[in-house]
Amino acid sequence: MKKVKSFTSQLVSFSKSIYGNNFIPLHRPVFEGNEKNYLIDCIDSNFVSSVGKKVTEFELKIAEFTDSKYAIATVNGTAALHAAIQLAGVKRGDEVLTQAVTFIATCNALSYSGAEPIFIDVDEDTMGMSPNSLKIFLESNAKIVNGETINKKTGKRIAACVPMHTFGIPCRIKDIQSVCDEWNLSLIEDCAESLGSYVNKIHTGKFGETAILSFNGNKLITTGGGGMIITDDENLAIHAKHMTTTSKVPHPFEFVHDEVGYNYRMPNLNAALGCAQMERLEEFLIIKTNVAEQWNDFLSNSDVKFIKPLDGDTANNWLNTIMLDSKPERDYFLEHTNKSGVMTRPIWTLMSKLEMFKHCQNDGLKNSVKLEERIVNIPSSVPDGALSKIKN
Ligand SMILES: *Cc1c(COP(=O)(O)O)cnc(C)c1O
Numbered sequence: 001m002k003k004v005k006s007f008t009s010q011l012v013s014f015s016k017s018i019y020g021n022n023f024i025p026l027h028r029p030v031f032e033g034n035e036k037n038y039l040i041d042c043i044d045s046n047f048v049s050s051v052g053k054k055v056t057e058f059e060l061k062i063a064e065f066t067d068s069k070y071a072i073a074t075v076n077g078t079a080a081l082h083a084a085i086q087l088a089g090v091k092r093g094d095e096v097l098t099q100a101v102t103f104i105a106t107c108n109a110l111s112y113s114g115a116e117p118i119f120i121d122v123d124e125d126t127m128g129m130s131p132n133s134l135k136i137f138l139e140s141n142a143k144i145v146n147g148e149t150i151n152k153k154t155g156k157r158i159a160a161c162v163p164m165h166t167f168g169i170p171c172r173i174k175d176i177q178s179v180c181d182e183w184n185l186s187l188i189e190d191c192a193e194s195l196g197s198y199v200n201k202i203h204t205g206k207f208g209e210t211a212i213l214s215f216n217g218n219k220l221i222t223t224g225g226g227g228m229i230i231t232d233d234e235n236l237a238i239h240a241k242h243m244t245t246t247s248k249v250p251h252p253f254e255f256v257h258d259e260v261g262y263n264y265r266m267p268n269l270n271a272a273l274g275c276a277q278m279e280r281l282e283e284f285l286i287i288k289t290n291v292a293e294q295w296n297d298f299l300s301n302s303d304v305k306f307i308k309p310l311d312g313d314t315a316n317n318w319l320n321t322i323m324l325d326s327k328p329e330r331d332y333f334l335e336h337t338n339k340s341g342v343m344t345r346p347i348w349t350l351m352s353k354l355e356m357f358k359h360c361q362n363d364g365l366k367n368s369v370k371l372e373e374r375i376v377n378i379p380s381s382v383p384d385g386a387l388s389k390i391k392n
Contacts, residue, residue, distance in 0.1 A: 001328070001329070001332065003303065004324065004325075004329040004332050004333060005332070005336075007302055007303075007304060007333075008332065008333050008336045008337060009336075010298075010302075011298070011333075011337065011342070011378065012336075012337060012340045012342050014294075014298045015337075015342045015378070015379050016342075018291065018294060018379070018383055019379060019381070019383055019384075020383075020384065022341070023341045023343070024341060024342045024343055024379045024381075025343050025379070025381060026218070026319065026343045026344070026345055026377055026378075026379055026380060026381070027218050027318070027319060027379075027380050027381050028381045028382075029217055029218075029222045030280070030284070030381075030382050030387065031273075031276075032280070032387050032388075033276045033277070033279050033280050034275070034276040034279060035272075035273055035276040035277070037276075038054065038272035038273070038275055038276050039269060039272050039273065041272065042054060042268050042269050042272045043269075047268045048267060048268055048269050049267050049268060049269075050245070050265035050266065050267050050268065051268070052267075052268025052271065053268070054268045054269075054271035054272040054274075054275055055073050055265070055266055055267075055268055055271040057271070057275050058073055058223075058266075058271040058274040058275050058278065059071040059072065059073050059228070059271075061274075061275065061278040062213065062228050062230065062274075062278070063230065065195075065203075065278065065281065066195075066203040066205055066206070066213075066230050067202075067203055067206065068203075068205065068206065068230040068231065068232060069231070069232040069233075069234070069237070070230065070231050070232070070233075070234070070236075070237030070240075071228050071229070071230050072228065072229045072230075072237060072240040072241050072244060073226065073227070073228050073265070073266035073271060073274075074226070074227040074228065074229065074244055074264045074265065074266055075225060075226065075227065075263075075264050075265070075266055075267075075270075076214065076216065076225045076226060076227045077105060077192045077212055077213065077214025077215070077216060077226075077227035078105040078108060078109055078214075078227070079227055079244070079262065079264040080212035080213070080214070080227035080228055080229045080264075081105060081106065081109035081162075081188070081190065081192075081212050081227075082109040082112045082113065082262070082264075083229060083240055083243055083244050083262065083264060084109075084188045084210040084211075084212050084229050084240075085109055085110060085112075085113045085115070085160065085162070085188065086113055086243065087210060087229075087236055087239055087240055087243065088159065088160045088186035088188055088209065088210070089159065089186070090110075090113045090115050090159045090160050090186075091113075091114070091115075091157075091159070092113070092114030092115070093114060093115075093156060093157075094113075094114075094115045094116075094156065094157050094158070094159040094160075095115060095116050095117070095118050095151055095154065095156050095157065095158045095159065095361075096110050096115045096116070096117055096118070096158070096159060096160045096161070096162055097117075097118050097120050097129075097134065097137070097158060097160070097161040097162070097185070098110065098117045098118070098119065098120070098129070098161070098162040098163070098164070098351075099119065099120060099121075099122050099128065099129045099163060099164055099351075099368070100119040100121075100122075100350040100351045100352040100353075100362060100365050100368045101122045101127060101128075101164075101166060101347065101348070101350065101351075101368050101371055101372070102164045102166070102190065102348065102351060103164075103192070103348055104348070104351070104354075105192065105214075106162060106164060106190050106351075107351050107354075107356075107357055110162070111356070115159065115160075116156075116360055117351065117357060117360050118137070118151075118158070118360060118361045118362065119350075119351060119352045119357075119360060119361070119362035119363070119365060119368075120133050120134050120137055120362075120363055121133040121362075121363050121364065121365050121366055121367050121368050122166070122171075122367050122368050122371065123171070123172060123367065124367045124370065124371065125307075125310065126166070126169050126170065126171045126172060126309075126310065127166035127167065127169060127171075127307065127321070127347075127371060127375070128163055128164060128165055128166050128169065128170070128171020128172070128173075129161075129163035129164070129171055129172075129176055130172070130367070131172045131175035131176045131178070131179055132175075133363055134161070134176060134179050135179050136363070137363045138158075138179065138183050141153060141361075142158055142183065144183070144184065147184060148184070149183045149184055149185060151361075153361065154361070158183075158185065159185070159186065160185055160186040160187070160188055161176065161179075161180050161185045161186070161187050161188070162188045162189075162190055163176050163187075163189060163190065164189075164190035164192070164193070165189070165190070165191055165193060165194035165197055165204050166193065167193055167307075167315075167318055167319040167320075167321050167377065168193050168194050168196070168197045168220070168315045168316040168317060168318035168319065169194075169197070169307060169308075169309050169313075169315045169321070170194065170197050170198070170199045170204050170309055170310070170313045170314075170315065172310070173189065173199055173204065173207045173208075174199065174207060176207075177207045177208070186208075186209055187207065187208040187209055188208050188209065188210050188211065188212070189204060189205050189207060189208040189210075189211035189212070190211070190212060191204050191205040191211045191212060191213050191230075192212060192213060192214035192216075192219070192227075193214075193219070193220075193318050193319075194316060194318070195213055195219070195220050195221065195281075195316060195318075196220060196281065196284075196285045196316035196318075197309075197313075197314060197315050197316045197318075198313060198314040199312075199313050200312050200313065201314075205230050206232070209231065209233060209236060210229055210230065210231040210233075210236060210240070211229075211230050211231070212227060212228065212229055212230075213227060213228040213230065214226070214227050215227065215228070215270075215274060215277075219318070220281075220284060220285075220288075220316055220318050221274070221277035221278065221280075221281055221284065222273065222277060223266065223270040223271065223273045223274040223277070224269075224270050224273060225270065226266050226270045226271075226274060227266075229244075242261070243259070243261050243262060243264075244261070244262055244264035244265050245261065245263075245264075245265050246261040246262065246263055247259045247260065247261025248261070280387065283387055283390055284382055285316060285317075286390060287382045287383070287386045287387070287390060288316065288317040288318070288380065288382065289317055290386075291317065291320070291380065291381075291382075291383070292315075292317040292320055292380075295320050295378065296308070299322065303325075304322050304323070304324060304325075305322060305323040306320070306321075306322055307321040307322065307323060307375075317380065318380065319377040319380045320377065320378050320379070320380045321375060321376070321377055321378075322375075322376055322378060323371070323374045323375055323376075324374050324376060325374065326373070326374065327373040327374070330346065330373065330374055330375075330376060333376060334346060334376065337378075342378075342379060343379060344376050344377060344378050344379070345376065345377045346372075346375065346376055346377075347371060347372055347375040347376070347377075348372075349372070350365065350368055350369070350372050352365060352368075
């Protein structure tokens with residue numbers, strides 16, 4: 001305990017050397033570009049809702065940045081996930097493989113489609129789904145019948161796999177992709193936290209049939225609330241746009257809808273914010289790399305592990321992450337940093353422990369349990385004034 005006490009007070013001082021002496025949030029949004037101008041343009045044009053130029057412009061910017069052929073904007077990341085799961089043909093009563101180490105949105109979206117999660121363990125180094133655990137689970141629990149993957153225990157169809165790139169650290173997505181190919185599973189990447197994260201120079205989200213992004217207020221860039229589906233598949237893209245705009249059949253005046261659709265389209269006002277944020281994204285990423293390097297230097301003088309991407313991969317450094325030695329040390333650290341005005345946060349309670357999901361199948365979750373007790377996020381915002389400095 002003595003070690004964690006001195007580490008905690010050193011980390012508080014170091015946080016203040018990066019961010020100053022006021023309360024330090026974990027991650028704050030930065031609006032120092034064209035946000036206000038574009039919002040005013042929207043209001044002046046009367047196009048504030050889901051028809052408008054900014055939505056298309058924001059979609060094109062995201063498609064270009066992620067090197068995706070198509071991008072479809074939605075009201076939030078959860079809606080994007082729900083739509084992506086529907087697009088994958090997941091049906092009521094199906095099962096979907098995912099990780100217990102994730103934000104609740106991943107599992108909520110599965111539930112909206114009437115599917116149940118199966119929780120696969122994560123790798124300790126990436127905090128994302130372990131391809132090895134995925135393979136072992138499928139080999140011992142599943143069989144392929146008429147091209148469909150069936151869970152031998154429940155008799156249900158396993159329809160898809162939804163891994164997540166935790167805090168912007170890419171998981172071993174290529175290996176996950178190979179396992180999914182072998183087992184005929186649709187792969188949907190939850191990239192809500194990984195805009196600007198790359199696997200060998202390829203943007204995360206390019207490995208699944210579809211992937212989703214989130215632009216909630218605490219994410220790397222924000223539209224207030226917002227999300228995006230990205231894909232290279234033209235048919236999925238057309239269907240995604242159709243489904244998220246109430247499935248209305250195009251017609252000059254008739255209202256005909258050809259399937260149950262959703263009002264999930266992002267409003268122009270939110271997209272206006274997104275367009276302005278995209279103009280600063282490269283700078284945010286450079287500044288956040290610099291902050292992560294400072295944390296890395298500080299932490300290399302301690303016994304505490306700083307979580308870094310695998311060799312060859314690039315993280316967006318959305319939330320900097322450390323691993324403490326034990327739960328009591330973690331609890332001491334959380335209590336004292338937050339009391340000192342330095343916001344820190346534990347990783348999520350495992351999905352497999354929550355009331356709604358605790359009956360769901362899992363593979364033992366050895367690493368997930370270890371991470372849940374030890375992982376903490378430390379301040380990660382773009383520091384005040386950093387954007388104007390980088391310009392000069
Ligand atoms: C933020 C987030 C989402 C989507 O959240 P919204 O708030 O609905 O935009 C989904 N999955 C993960 C892992 C997230 O962190």
